[in-house]
Amino acid sequence: MVRGSVTVVRLVSAVLVCAGLAACGADNETVPAGPTATPGTATESTQPPPNPAEIAANELGLVPVLMYHQLSPHPAGDYDQTPEEFRDELERLYREGYRPVTAAQYISGRIDLPAGTHPVVLTFDDSTRSQLAFTDSGAVDPNCAAGILAEFAARYPDFNPKATFYINNEPFGGDPRALPWLVAQGHEIGAHTANHANLAGLDADGVQRELVENIRAITAAAPGITVRTLALPLGVQPRDRGLTTAGSWDGTSYAFDAVMLVGSNPAPAPYGPVDPAGVPRIRSGHDTVPFDSAYWLDRLAANPADRYTSDGDPLRISFPQRLTGDLAPRWAAQARAY
């Protein structure tokens, strides 16, 4: 059982740290592809959602939150990968019935996916040009991560390629087109500190300054957005962990709905025992490393009952009776155990 192994794996999370020292539209509506799926159910269709038991819906199951760094033809570190490896992982996710949601949607429980599909959160750290760059004509570079996602979505219209980009100041080479373009594409922009700071090395004022200066830069470049989630640089917490969820500096306050860690196991369902101040992420990289995305996607495929499977009804939280104890009380009014 995957569930049983999570506690053990969590013990190694602390030693897996971010290697990103160098810099570092609409919802899906159509056919699911998971092994337990019932094809053809759409949330906006006139058909009622299927019986949750018949599709083994489990909205208290595990959600993989994948962490990506640089794409490069010649990956330098464990956390980097080639564009082709990234395309292959997208193909696998699609084939196995995963559909993306942003980190903000995940933590708030706004997971509106077709019945039988599984949420996956795609996160990118460090705002490098390998993740978003433009050609001379102004089009998105087809070999950067955002370009690969856009091309993938054109081939698979039922795969809405929304991702969460955790950015530092001067993101994507300082290109002013970058953040408005991400917002227009439906991606989430999250905080990763102004200077990719090791927050354990700063005092309380320094921690809050790093976060406020990052948020100010993001909202100046993409007016009107709210920065809802934070990924800790290097996966390192400050001495006062509370400062990662809320604080203020120089007259500007901030609050994050979720704080993303580095490593190394799937995240709990948002309706279950999730800790918003420490959401685990699974790394995806060039080489095979312990508890990476290939390892966990294999484990979840082998243990489908442990994986989050959507019931196709965003207003209802469906799960097997045996998991009732995992439900967070604030979601009880929407719960449908079977």
Ligand SMILES: [Zn+2]
């Ligand atoms: Zn980083």
